[in-house]
Amino acid sequence: MEGKQVLTQAIEQTEAQSARVPVHQQVYAQLRDAVLFGELAPGQAVTIQGLIERTGAGMTPIREAIRRLTSEGALEFQGNRRVVVPLMTLDAIDDLIFLRESVETRLSELAAARISAAQIAQLEAIDTRLDEAITRGDVPAYLRRNYDFHALLYDAAAAPILLDVANSVWLRFGPSMRVVCGRMGTQNLPDNHKTALEALHKKDAKAAGEAIRQDVTQGMEQIREALLEGTGFAEVID
Template sequence: MNQLVTKKPEHETIYLRVKEMILFGEVVPGQPVTIHGLAESIGTGVTPAREAIRRLTAEGALVTRENRRIEVPEMTAHRLQQIELVRLTVEPALAQMAEKHCKKSNVAELERLDAQVDAAIQIGDVRGYLEANYRFHFYLYGLADAQILRRIAETLWLRIGPSLRVVCGRYGTANLVDHHRAATQALRNGDAVATQEAIAEDIRQGMEFVRQTAVNEHASSDPIDTN
């Protein structure tokens, strides 16, 4: 296939790079983000950096404060409560739907991704853990063939990712546990309900870590409307 046809436009590539920086905790809550600083750090022009910031602000991953400062929002109890409510509605449903389409090869891939999670935990690789954990969940959710729900889940992960980085910084990866193995075993058994329950418990556990570690009771939760 012609490489020119398959190559992503620069602005899309930059957007995905900045998105991953937020998802995997390279930008921490409360940290300001500037167009020029971002462009310099990832080696791109001002225009694609500005477009990436605009899109991620629209998705709630970044906020604009009253002084026009752009930053990753700090987590508040109220915001966390809303994120948890929607995650526990959407993601277990995606997991249950995924079971209907899951083949043995898909389970094997999930087990491979979970092994990457475990390896990152073992060596204390925080970014590697966050990325592998994300890849595990969204490979599973992709099997559901439910793009609207998957898109909602993606937006929620953008909002919680930086706080998960704070959790890892506080507890260390050695103290992290998950319910991935229960989920993959349930998929091997063809048990949609058990798959759903395993993912729901995985979410509850992660959100409780965030509640104990990363919630800032004094942070402003109301960005201004820049539209």
């Protein structure tokens, strides 16, 4: 009985926290996740009305969310009240690899010096769930757990400017990663997290940075290979 009460209290607390978040911020977060995790595919045009129906929100918060996501490079206007997730290009891959290697490696190095034992335990729990997603071949779960791992690690760095850059970059390649994972499956996806975790336990900043550098580079190279092979990035993901 006590366990049920604790669960009920947790649910009520979560609902109360959500209720305090302004509607426009909730809508932005919902659409940002749809882009980040590839629910809106690269090249897939959607109408503002379609986004209203998708979220159940009004015109004003939808427009504000689109404005923010457009400024972040996650969406582009097409006219006729339509927006689209930009298609990835080979030139963009090179730029994104440079940014990810620079920014995310540095965030990992900073995190190694500042991360707590409790945060490392959280990362290990996330990585376990990521491994389970790989075993199941569950692409959506893999993408979310992979993001959760990197987001928690980078947050531990306590470097807000670098974190803002990393978040912006993830919005630009996330949809393409969903396409690649959907066609390759999860078995051959990069996962250097355990090497990074070992480095974090040792407070070895250089090793942590190198593990994450390899992790992000391998993922971006898979997107490059898919582009070179002519994988249909404009196809809509079911």
